[in-house]
Amino acid sequence: MLISGRRIIGLDIGSKNIKAVQLKDLKGGYQLDRLGMVSVLPELIVDGSILDAPRVTEAIKGLISDAGIKAKDAVISVSGHSSVIIKRISLPQMAEEELEESIKFEAEQYIPFDIEDVSLDFQILEQRQDENQMDVMVVAVKRDKINEYVSVVSEAGLNPVIVDVDAFALENVYEINYEINPNENIAIVNIGASTINMNILKGGISVFTRDSSLGGNLLSEALQREFTISYDNAERLKYGEAVEGVPQEDVAAILMSASEDIIGEISRSFDFFRTTSKQGDEIHEIILSGGCALVKDFVPLLSERIGIGVKIMDPFKNIRIPDSFDKGHLKRIEPIMAVAAGLALRRVGDR
Ligand SMILES: Nc1ncnc2c1ncn2[C@@H]1O[C@H](COP(=O)(O)OP(=O)(O)OP(=O)(O)O)[C@@H](O)[C@H]1O
Numbered sequence: 222m223l224i225s226g227r228r229i230i231g232l233d234i235g236s237k238n239i240k241a242v243q244l245k246d247l248k249g250g251y252q253l254d255r256l257g258m259v260s261v262l263p264e265l266i267v268d269g270s271i272l273d274a275p276r277v278t279e280a281i282k283g284l285i286s287d288a289g290i291k292a293k294d295a296v297i298s299v300s301g302h303s304s305v306i307i308k309r310i311s312l313p314q315m316a317e318e319e320l321e322e323s324i325k326f327e328a329e330q331y332i333p334f335d336i337e338d339v340s341l342d343f344q345i346l347e348q349r350q351d352e353n354q355m356d357v358m359v360v361a362v363k364r365d366k367i368n369e370y371v372s373v374v375s376e377a378g379l380n381p382v383i384v385d386v387d388a389f390a391l392e393n394v395y396e397i398n399y400e401i402n403p404n405e406n407i408a409i410v411n412i413g414a415s416t417i418n419m420n421i422l423k424g425g426i427s428v429f430t431r432d433s434s435l436g437g438n439l440l441s442e443a444l445q446r447e448f449t450i451s452y453d454n455a456e457r458l459k460y461g462e463a464v465e466g467v468p469q470e471d472v473a474a475i476l477m478s479a480s481e482d483i484i485g486e487i488s489r490s491f492d493f494f495r496t497t498s499k500q501g502d503e504i505h506e507i508i509l510s511g512g513c514a515l516v517k518d519f520v521p522l523l524s525e526r527i528g529i530g531v532k533i534m535d536p537f538k539n540i541r542i543p544d545s546f547d548k549g550h551l552k553r554i555e556p557i558m559a560v561a562a563g564l565a566l567r568r569v570g571d572r
């Protein structure tokens with residue numbers, strides 16, 4: 222049910238940066254049409270909750286106008302373990318329509334929230350004829366959370382047509398840009414300011430997802446504590462800028478030791494995946510996105526500690542970039558735009 226000609230933007234409302242991407246459909250591909258990003262103050266969105274809706278709405282409006290976006294339809298996303306649950310469950314075989322009717326009942330025992338408070342969606346993954354069973358991916362998102370995000374977007378004059386989940390947006394953007402090897406397990410890891418999204422793909426199919434509430438803020442907080450500086454100054458240090466009274470050579474050590482906590486969290490999640498996966502699966506590569514991918518020396522540290530090769534996600538690898546875009550600037554913000562680019566790929570009527 223693709224409404225042809227209707228332009229859609231992907232809008233990723235992060236706790237540090239709000240990003241927008243608009244793509245143009247080409248024959249057999251995509252072209253970048255519009256792109257923008259705006260930072261928000263750290264107190265506006267905390268733990269994935271929008272605490273100051275009017276200012277988030279203002280930020281979105283500013284972003285849309287600065288990026289020259291005319292489209293009205295927006296695909297947005299939510300994430301975080303306190304509001305999004307993605308589970309792979311096994312059910313007796315039944316028709317999709319039948320599951321539509323009974324999903325609430327079937328999923329209830331797997332969802333740690335009150336079933337009446339969530340919006341449920343599902344996808345049938347695999348039929349196991351011999352056992353009369355099928356694998357189903359169930360996604361439950363707290364309605365409060367959806368309403369919160371939908372409301373700021375509507376207030377900004379946009380029309381939120383799809384509410385997606387960060388982990389799936391990342392999977393979408395990975396799929397169109399990277400070759401899928403059926404024998405490999407790839408971990409997509411997105412580290413923002415306050416969330417880590419992990420999605421492990423086995424031969425291109427998602428088999429494990431987890432969100433955790435750690436992120437780049439941990440590094441900023443460590444710098445603030447160590448040097449008794451403001452949040453803004455800590456952010457400047459992370460970007461490699463100098464701050465008066467702070468010895469540059471001490472910054473790297475603090476960043477690295479705080480990074481260990483983030484890496485520990487990823488490592489524990491991978492261990493959990495390995496012990497719970499039926500085949501004792503190995504992970505062959507990490508595709509890293511989010512602002513933390515840009516922290517100096519984070520990538521080699523992650524790779525060394527976990528013992529897996531790390532590639533920084535390029536969400537525009539297979540997307541045509543017109544000459545009007547500043548390619549150097551684009552290169553510098555690539556990993557930060559991954560979720561927004563994934564959202565921009567969604568079309569009304571997709572599953
Ligand atoms: N060039 C850079 N160098 C170092 N750190 C950076 C750079 N750019 C962004 N960051 C850090 O990355 C984080 C922001 O990344 P991102 O935009 O992916 O987060 P977000 O989507 O807003 O947050 P979340 O999804 O967790 O709510 C911040 O902690 C910021 O300090």
Ligand SMILES: [Mg+2]
Pocket residue numbers: 233234235236413414511560
């Ligand atoms: Mg984010």
